[in-house]
Amino acid sequence: MCCLNLFSSLLIFQCTRVWIPDPDEVWRSAELTKDYKEGEKSLQLQLEDETIREYPIDVQSNQLPFLRNPDILVGENDLTALSYLHEPAVLHNLKVRFLESNHIYTYCGIVLVAINPYEQLPIYGQDVIYAYSGQNMGDMDPHIFAVAEEAYKQMARDEKNQSIIVSGESGAGKTVSAKYAMRYFATVSGSASDTNIEEKVLASSPIMEAIGNAKTTRNDNSSRFGKYIQIGFDKRYRIIGANMRTYLLEKSRVVFQADDERNYHIFYQLCAAASLPEFKELALTCAEDFFYTSQGGDTSIEGVDDAEDFEKTRQAFTLLGVRESHQINIFKIIASILHLGNVEIQAERDGESCSISPKDEHLSNFCQLLGVEHSQMEHWLCHRKLVTTSETYVKTMSLQQVVNARNALAKHIYAQLFGWIVGHVNKALHTSLKQHSFIGVLDIYGFETFDVNSFEQFCINYANEKLQQQFNLHVFKLEQEEYMKEQIPWTLIDFYDNQPCIDLIEAKLGILDLLDEECKVPKGTDQNWAQKLYDRHSGSQHFQKPRMSNTAFIVVHFADKVEYLSDSFLEKNRDTVYEEQINILKASKLPLVADLFHDGKDSAPAATTSSKISVRSARPPLKASNKEHKKTVGHQFRTSLHLLMETLNTTTPHYVRCIKPNDEKLPFRFDPKRAVQQLRACGVLETIRISAAGYPSRWAYHDFYNRYRVLVKKKELANTDKKAICKSVLESLIKDPDKFQFGRTKIFFRAGQVAYLEKLRADKFRAATITIQKTVRGWLQKVKYRRLKAATLTLQRYCRGHLARRLAEHMRRTRAAVVLQKQYRMRRAHQAYQRVRRATVVIQAFARGMFVRRIYHQVLREHKATIIQKHVRSWLARRCFQRLRGAAIVIQCSFRRLKAKRELKALKIEARSAEHLKRLNVGMENKVVQLQRKIDDQVGVLSSQPGGGAVGRLHGHLKAGSLVPCSCRVLMASGPGSCNALEGFRCLLRKERRRWSKGRGETC
Ligand SMILES: Nc1ncnc2c1ncn2[C@@H]1O[C@H](COP(=O)(O)OP(=O)(O)OP(=O)(O)O)[C@@H](O)[C@H]1O
């Protein structure tokens, strides 16, 4: 890629688009705003968001930014077709295809890059399978079916076994891709017999997923083992059987799960079906009740029904010929592991020994389910046998030792059962028919690097290192073949060889060898082993010691540097289980359990049908350690890996690299950082590098001529030999002869040359296009102008007519509106007037009434006043009159008194005369006689009453004439009856007196 950069200085001019590194998006596109001249220290760039940036250039290395491919190449089906082959171009092409066209598959040379869409796409139906069947790889869109078809076709054409190697990190879609590939074979090849072998092949998946898959934080259905399935075909390329090999099951998961993770699905499936009558004897309850299934927290997976999946697992077992009774025994063993995890171990006071209660229900269940002796198991769970040269003795164990031993036993039982099931599946898929060829599908964990990397990551990365080596060799071989075919010297290609790294791991006194050695040392420790590694491998370019640690070591893998922590490497490599415990299991009454722990089972995976094929490695055989290691995990893994490599080397490989586009499992979301990480790790960029190192762009003479004939001069076109034309035009266009090679049928270009030619072609086209555009645009503009003018006039005419009509209409409407307004206003004024008038009349009526009433009241008041005055005046007049009359009377009285006095005087004088007296006496005498009689009557009556004495006396007085008034008073005081009589008498007297006075007055 460095030559690309040197060359790219020729192509760096204004408007050139380049890629610059970016911390968030990994690579960002930018455009030059100024031509670049060799030796300049910086580039003037404009980013896509229009910000301007100065990009510094290291003058010494002259490291210019990567160039962007012409747009015609973006979205290509094959990344190697890109003219500029570098990381940003690959990333951009994948991103554009994935996000803009929803294409999850892209070729990268012989590799199919599959990006996990996290969404069900309608591209896997039967119709799609048939569409791909029989097609050439380049003729159809990239697809896993295209790869499967290619493998199938090559198997038939070359009569050679094939392999599809699917790799990628956890959750990238390896298992799904492998399943689609197997489905493709099952569909297109059909079954040779009526045993429905293809159905059986597909049925192995639910079983293997139940016992080997688990929920992890990265994937809800993560395969915790690697597998290689060989599908066998007969001479007519019909499926006749299959065989499966598994690698490195993650046993630790049986006894420990991290937060938010689960144990193997089968445990939860069994718990979900625990209530079924046939599983009563398993004594299971829900998964939360068991230590081995509840450490991760949530025991369920969203969208997964464990009971339903369990049904599918059982059906798959039945389809593969595992009898019901065998199935029950398998489930018994699985249930027994759960019970073993719940066994309560109590530490004794001394801290050196432990015990298990004889009543421990779980231990009883465990022993009963496995058909082993309870007391023996109870004893050997807490004790171990020590054998020395002279004697054998039994030793107690501490709590931690017992727990470790119990966990180791659980892991061992599960691993054995896993192996047994795999064996059984293989037996069911085995065929007696002669296998002609096979296609193997390898679903294996991709390169892994975490914050803390342990033994498992080491083995996985070791496997990936081997696979990458195999891949590099294969790509190199293909390249070589192509060059040979085209008669081009192939010494020009150089490629990365990771054999030194593999040797560091597996060669004599390599990392694995030293680990096995340390495991054999009685007091071997992880630290001692790490120290030995430092001592031995410090000089290796693939080994480093971290500065701050004495227990970790770094291996420089092809994909990345990985730091491994040596803790527990020894324990994991030894994978010790106490023999006494195994012996008890061997003695089980249950044949399946005894069978599981039979000695023969502990060996490395059995050789498969493929082992019949003679295999020779492409590389010289490895100098393995000559010491026979006793079945350490590392040793077993190395052996099985060698076997796998041998098999792969005899097949034609096809590569599928799965990419996980984001960690959130979101559909069609592309995180460039994560994608680049994986592209580096899975070797896609290495493929690119190999391609870019040689002559990555290839054009057939015919295609080249067709595409670039615009660059050929007119007189050269007269030549009929197209090859000669291509040669002469290339030599005139590209001055450096190393930038291209003429093969037999193709022209080979170094990276960037096609882009350069594309640029020349684009420039030529651009110039021609500008001339054509200029003329056509002028003509178009004229036509357009004329058309516009005519149209404008018509429009104007119509507009004016329309405007006039509108004006007339407006005026009419205005006049009508004025009339309407007039009428309306008049009506409103009339109504208002009427209203005012009515109101005025009413007001007037009221006012007048009020005034009249006021006058009336005034008149009334005056009249009343007059009456009052009249009365008052009459009263006053009467009073005045009465006063006057009174006064007159007084005056009269006074006068009359005066007159009477005078008269009296005269009368007195006269009375004194005898005559007068005589006259008076005539009347008086009669009167007195009457009165005398009356008085006598009265006196007579009164004398008979109380006080009669007084009356008598009065009578006497009367008779006397002068004493009458005094006597009356006395009479009154004497009693009421006399009083009344007296009063009557008095009145009589008064009357007489008055009459007498009157008579006298008249006389006067
Ligand atoms: N082609 C696809 N179409 C739709 N969904 C997919 C596809 N490939 C993968 N997935 C989704 O991604 C999930 C993870 O895929 P898969 O189990 O194949 O990953 P894996 O690479 O095998 O991971 P592990 O290494 O953990 O086993 C699947 O359960 C599925 O939901």
Ligand SMILES: [Mg+2]
């Ligand atoms: Mg998987």
